[in-house]
Amino acid sequence: MSKTLIRQVRVGPELYTLEIDGGTIVRIDRGDRFPREDEDGWDAEGLLYMPVLADMHCHLDKHFIGERWRSRRTIDSLPNQLQREKELLASLTGSVEERARILLDLMLSHGTTRIRTHVDVDPDIGLKHLDAVLKVREQYRGLMEIEIVAFPQQGLLRSRSYGVMREAMQSGADVVGAVDPGGLDRGIEPCLEQVFGLATEYNAGVDIHLHDPGHLGVYTMERMAEYTEQSGLQGRVAVSHAWGLGQISESESSDIGHKLREQGVSVITSVPIDRQMMNVPQLDSIGVDIRVGTDNVLDAWSPFGSGDMLERLGRLAERCYWVEDEQLLGAYRFGTDKPLTPKGGDAADFVLVNAMNLEHAMASAPVREWVVVNGKPVAGRRFEGGGRR
Numbered sequence: 441m442s443k444t445l446i447r448q449v450r451v452g453p454e455l456y457t458l459e460i461d462g463g464t465i466v467r468i469d470r471g472d473r474f475p476r477e478d479e480d481g482w483d484a485e486g487l488l489y490m491p492v493l494a495d496m497h498c499h500l501d502k503h504f505i506g507e508r509w510r511s512r513r514t515i516d517s518l519p520n521q522l523q524r525e526k527e528l529l530a531s532l533t534g535s536v537e538e539r540a541r542i543l544l545d546l547m548l549s550h551g552t553t554r555i556r557t558h559v560d561v562d563p564d565i566g567l568k569h570l571d572a573v574l575k576v577r578e579q580y581r582g583l584m585e586i587e588i589v590a591f592p593q594q595g596l597l598r599s600r601s602y603g604v605m606r607e608a609m610q611s612g613a614d615v616v617g618a619v620d621p622g623g624l625d626r627g628i629e630p631c632l633e634q635v636f637g638l639a640t641e642y643n644a645g646v647d648i649h650l651h652d653p654g655h656l657g658v659y660t661m662e663r664m665a666e667y668t669e670q671s672g673l674q675g676r677v678a679v680s681h682a683w684g685l686g687q688i689s690e691s692e693s694s695d696i697g698h699k700l701r702e703q704g705v706s707v708i709t710s711v712p713i714d715r716q717m718m719n720v721p722q723l724d725s726i727g728v729d730i731r732v733g734t735d736n737v738l739d740a741w742s743p744f745g746s747g748d749m750l751e752r753l754g755r756l757a758e759r760c761y762w763v764e765d766e767q768l769l770g771a772y773r774f775g776t777d778k779p780l781t782p783k784g785g786d787a788a789d790f791v792l793v794n795a796m797n798l799e800h801a802m803a804s805a806p807v808r809e810w811v812v813v814n815g816k817p818v819a820g821r822r823f824e825g826g827g828r829r
């Protein structure tokens with residue numbers, strides 16, 4: 441494969457030429473260098489280099505994009521909402537595979553190349569959703585990294601999903617999920633026993649949706665940290681939402697924060713603006729691993745959401761009153777696994793946008809002009825004249 445030069449790439453205030461070989465950035469030179477005869481090349485026209493994004497909470501199988509409009513009702517109780525969601529999902533006309541591809545293409549067009557998706561599993565739907573998402577994962581291999589959580593949305597105990605969850609783990613899911621062991625399953629210990637039992641048996645991670653409020657949520661997280669220690673799963677367990685962390689005092693938040701950090705339990709926030717959010721600056725200063733996900737995109741739970749991680753990271757910065765340069769860059773780090781600036785030897789996976797610098801991009805969430813994976817443009821507004829792959 442011949443080398444490719446991407447000229448006039450903005451990194452901070454300067455323009456650089458990136459030399460790409462076999463999906464890797466092999467060299468970075470300040471200034472403009474034209475390709476030799478044996479090299480390909482294209483001009484980035486001064487667009488800013490931005491690392492690709494990682495979205496740690498989404499549901500490829502549950503959005504309504506491409507369907508007719510579905511009306512929602514205010515969520516009065518979780519069991520009622522779960523029943524309504526079942527009915528709405530059953531009314532969709534597109535296949536799960538189509539749905540997964542639609543959302544993946546949308547996320548890719550926003551510059552997201554790594555995702556963690558929760559996929560519904562229960563005795564009614566069996567492995568139907570999972571099989572479709574596993575198939576689509578193969579279709580996107582080399583383009584997007586897709587981690588799959590087997591997710592008993594209707595409650596692991598409540599919907600008697602242990603058997604089908606085990607089949608899901610055997611079929612290739614990476615992470616064991618659950619929802620509100622206290623509030624929904626009404627059995628914190630048996631729920632966590634099943635979840636951590638499956639995770640240990642299949643050498644998998646754990647990621648639990650925890651909407652349970654205040655001290656119920658915090659108690660569940662304490663028990664999760666203890667189960668993590670007993671199972672030796674440090675660094676592989678996550679709490680999604682963790683709304684309870686936003687409803688306790690600063691000293692209580694500090695106490696649970698230290699317990700989570702000691703066991704390497706991550707928290708994944710979707711940066712809610714309709715309720716109190718966990719104290720991200722405090723938990724970050726304690727050293728808790730914090731990740732961000734976009735979660736809802738036009739689904740049974742909410743008509744809002746764009747699947748755009750950059751927009752969501754900007755919302756995080758705004759909610760935390762972060763306006764200083766270092767704080768804006770800090771917010772970006774919650775949404776990427778990659779270094780913020782390129783160097784030789786890095787994978788050639790990046791996004792090009794019209795912005796002065798990364799701080800400006802964080803604050804303005806500009807249109808993604810090019811999304812480059814493995815050294816090649818794969819999406820973005822200028823990709824084949826418009827947007828998605």
Ligand SMILES: [Zn+2]
Pocket residue numbers: 497498499558649735
């Ligand atoms: Zn979710």
